[in-house]
Amino acid sequence: MVFIRDLEGEEYFLQGVINHEQELNGDERIDIDIEYTDMNSEFLDKQDDLKMWIILFEGKEYRIISSKQTGFGDKYQISVTAVLYILDWLNTSRIYQRIDESLTVTEAFNIVFNDTPFTYSTVESAPSNSFEGIGEGETRLEIFKTFIDRYGYEFKIVGNVVYLYNQIGNDANFEYRYKVNAQNIEKEVDASEMWTYARGYGNYSDDDSDTDVVEKAKLKREYTSPLAKIIGIREAPPIRDGRVTQQATMDANLKKIVDESVQISFTADIYDMSQQGYDYQHAVLGDRVFLVDERIGLDTEIRVVKITRNFSSTGQILDLEITFGSGNMGDQYGSNLSTAAKDIADLIQGRKSLPFQALDIISKSMVTKIQNTTSEIIYDTNGQHFMDKKNNNNIMTMNSSGLLLSTDGGKTAKTAITAEGIVANTITTGALLTQNVNVIGKDALMYMNGDQFVAYDKNSLSRTTIKPSGITIIRPDGAEYIVNGYLKMDLEIQKNPLRYHTVEFDGRVNLTKESSHQYFEYFYTSHKARYLSISYAASWDAENSTESGEVELLIQEFGNKTGENRTVKQLISVSKSANETHGNIQIDLGVPTYEPLQCYLKFRRVGGSSTDKACIRSTRIYMRG
Known part of the structure; x- marks a missing residue:
């Protein structure tokens, strides 16, 4: 059944012939003529402007981007066009900053999918690529199109996840032959815009x-x-x-x-063999199949680059047309995404959500795919075969030797489980409970268990440990460099003198008789660590008329862009007989913001006579933590 969802989230049955069109690396869209019938009147009586409504078909959501109302019989009909929701969303969100740099695959596609309800999975890797002028108001879909072209990717969408492959589809070893399972085979060469x-x-x-x-x-x-x-x-x-x-x-x-200026394509009307019980219903996008028509001398392996299907309201295929292309034609369909701006509840009960948002989206998409699949079980001498009724290419075979997975009707298969264990190549997502599993690298120089990952260097004392509390790095000589995410080393701060005529400097210490705060130093840095430490030495001048007094040290921030400059004071007891009093002031600056930080150091005399002098010097200023 097909459903339609209004802007308030209400869903209704939808009756009409569905034209579904999907291209390799291109648009996926639906066109429907919605006639005013008893079933459709439930929502048409409430609203006959269906733009932005959602059509739910085959477990996917499509956003209606255009609708046209015309008279039809005694009533009317509404012709709508809907595009796959994820493509519409990406086509209406923009990246405004300009990007000119070399990007890895992860860096590139993070630009597209960060801060969106979607994610991606890189099934096969690709080298870095240099880009100029990416962004500057382009839609995410336009940028995505650029990236898949440059990295040579083909994509497949399952739920809210975009899977990136070097090539999708299967080597199907399957043949479409004129008068057997295909008719109206046509070859078209368009050289009207052929350039040299x-x-x-x-x-x-x-x-x-x-x-x-x-x-x-x-x-x-x-x-x-x-x-x-x-x-x-x-x-x-x-x-x-x-x-x-x-x-x-x-x-x-x-x-x-x-x-790519010459366009070559083949099209054919395909018989739906599923009605005759044939176990390989039809090819899917990207499949390599054989197309044969002796009348035009055609007998070649060719790729499926576009599939157009017409469905009845009950889901029966009425028409099926496939567009094929040669290797070059596959390039021609490199990225045919339409960018209209330029051109016109638990997942499974008892299971926890995965801790990473990206994996959470992937898991939900896979669960949705499983829930939307109706299967049948076939028994033969090779074991049990679990087949997707909607697409018999998808088969899981299980017997006493293990479990096989196939997406091409059993022509080829991947081994998933045998008596020796699970083959990791068939794992695409999930959660490993590491308290029950140890992951050990070559020569046991890397392992992961519980909640930590540890890597060693066999030629030194170097070790890296990653835990929820942070990363710890041991240097090759055994010294701690980072402990639980905090640098062990201090970040030294360069201080500078700043003295008015009321402050003397004898080459070692600063002296003043003033009872109000006087400048003697300042420093510039940034808030790059949590704690600011100022070490000092204070004293009472030997020539003073009194034996003892106090020196007040003031650290005063200036130039804070919030206007909230911080101050810290410390009163230091000093005497002539005690020589110098050493101490340290540690200030908790809070979580590092990396914003500019600048402070004055001031001091004053407290007590004694008006001719007595307070003395002070800073011995070290640094940050840590």
């Missing part, structure tokens, strides 16, 4: 609008295809982008425009 030559202009400012880009561009590049020798020069529209400053970036863009 392109120019690019970059590294210029848009401030000087009176000067032509061709003149002011500091970066000028050209690319000519080898095909130009055969069919001549066919010039592509030039690239004009002042944000591009690197030659390699411009060359890659020019080559891509020219090399």
Whole structure:
């Protein structure tokens, strides 16, 4: 069944023929003509403008982005177009800062998915890549499109998780043949915008609008295809982008425009073999299959790059059309995401949520997928086969030797569990209870158990320990460097003299007769540790007429941008017979903010006569913790 959800969260049954379209690395959308029927009247009587409503189909959510009402019979119908919710969300959220740097895969896709209700999982790695001019008001979807193109990824969406692969789909060893399970096979070559030559202009400012880009561009590049020798020069529209400053970036863009300008595609209407009980219903996006039509000399392995399906209200497939492409065509479908701005309750009862938000989203998505699957069990000499009724390509086989997983109808499979143990390659998410499991590295130089991770260097005393309380690092010589996240070393602060005429300096100490606070030093630093320590030595001048008195030391912050400058005072008892009195003032500055911190050091005489002198010097100023 298909449901529709209004803006207040109420859900209704939806009746209508559903046209579902999905492209490789592209849009996933639904088109429905919603007729005014008894079933649909439940929500149409309340609201006939369905924009921004949600359609729920096959366990996914689609946002309605356009609707058109027309007369139909005695009533009316509403034609709506809805796109996959995650794609619509990413297309309406923007990144405003400009990014010019080399990014790892994690750094890049964190830009897209941080602070969103979605996450991603990198199934296969890719090298770092350099980017120029990313952001600057682009939508997250536009940036995502750029990243998958540059890293060479293909993606698959399950729930709120985007999985990134080098190539999705399976080597299906499956054949679509004219008059057997396919008809109306067509080959289309579009060379109306075929280019063999392109120019690019970059590294210029848009401030000087009176000067032509061709003149002011500091970066000028050209690319000519080898095909130009055969069919001549066919010039592509030039690239004009002042944000591009690197030659390699411009060359890659020019080559891509020219090399991908010829569009080749095959389409075919497919018979739904599931109605005849065939155990391989149809290919999925990215599958490598064989397409055969002797009439046009076609017999080749080819990829599925687009699938269009029409469903009845009861979920029966009415029509199925698949678009295929060669290897180059797969590149042509590199990232066909539509960016309209530019172009138009517990997961499982008794289980705790995973501690990391990203894994929590992945887990929920997988649980949703399982809950939305209806399976059937088949027994044969090889064991039990658990098959997804909606897609018989998804099979789990279990027998006394172990458990196998397959996504291509059993043609190939991954071993998940045998008598020897669990194969980690088949684990995509979950929680390991480390109090019951030890993870040990090669030569036992790294292990994880309970709530800590420890790594050793076999050639020194170096050791790193990570625990919930923080990280501890032991240097190669055995000395502690960081303990529970705190540096053991002190951060020294450079102090500077600041004396008025009321303060004397005898080359060692500062002296004053004043009973009001007098400047003698200041320092500049930043709030980069929790505790500020000032060590001092105070004394009563030997020439004083009285035997003893007190020196008051004042530390006074200035220039705090909040306007709340902090002060700390300490009264120090001194006498002529005691020589110097040493001490330390430690100030708790709170959690480090790394904001600028600057303070005056002042002192004054307390007690004695008006001719007596109080003496002081700072011996050390530092931060720690």
